[in-house]
Amino acid sequence: MALRSVPIRRAGNRDNLFMGGDRELVMFAGLLAFALIFSAQEVRATLVGLVLWIAALYAFRLMAKADPKMRFVYIRHRRYKPYYPARSTPFRENTTSQGRQYQ
Template sequence: MAEPIVSLATSRIHRALSRPHHLMGADRELVLLTGLATVILVFVVLTWFSVALGIAIWIGVVGALRMMAKADPMMRQIYLRHIRYKPSYRPTASPWRRT
């Protein structure tokens, strides 16, 4: 008796669910934080020099953030996880291993 042919079930994965959240091609939170910092700089100092400096900082930092996002879209999360790691781990397989 021949076995029936079973087809595999397929599911669509929408691009919006698997893509990182970016704004202007860079990490959303970092772009918004940079924008907030430059706006604070401009409105606290209130000179033409501060406006020019704020625009220059905004363009430079967003350009650097875009290069960072192009290299690795999840770089900020990976760096934050790297910071949380302990400075050194013991070379044991388990914390309950006898030394």
């Protein structure tokens, strides 16, 4: 008896993107730009806020295009950064200068 294959539909398995970028990052960048524009209420602040918004949206779209889950990978990388175990093997051939380094 053969195994039954079940197709996985794209609509039920999509990444959570908003405007082409990661949903939380895009909305947080929009919130920051909005807060800058309406708290300062100046033309320069409006221009800086719009440039910030457009640059952040461009960066987040590039990031999502490379890997839609890159934010989670980066968070995991930051969490594990203090602990990177040694990956040496007993078959490594050390030179004499490397051996003297640890005496």
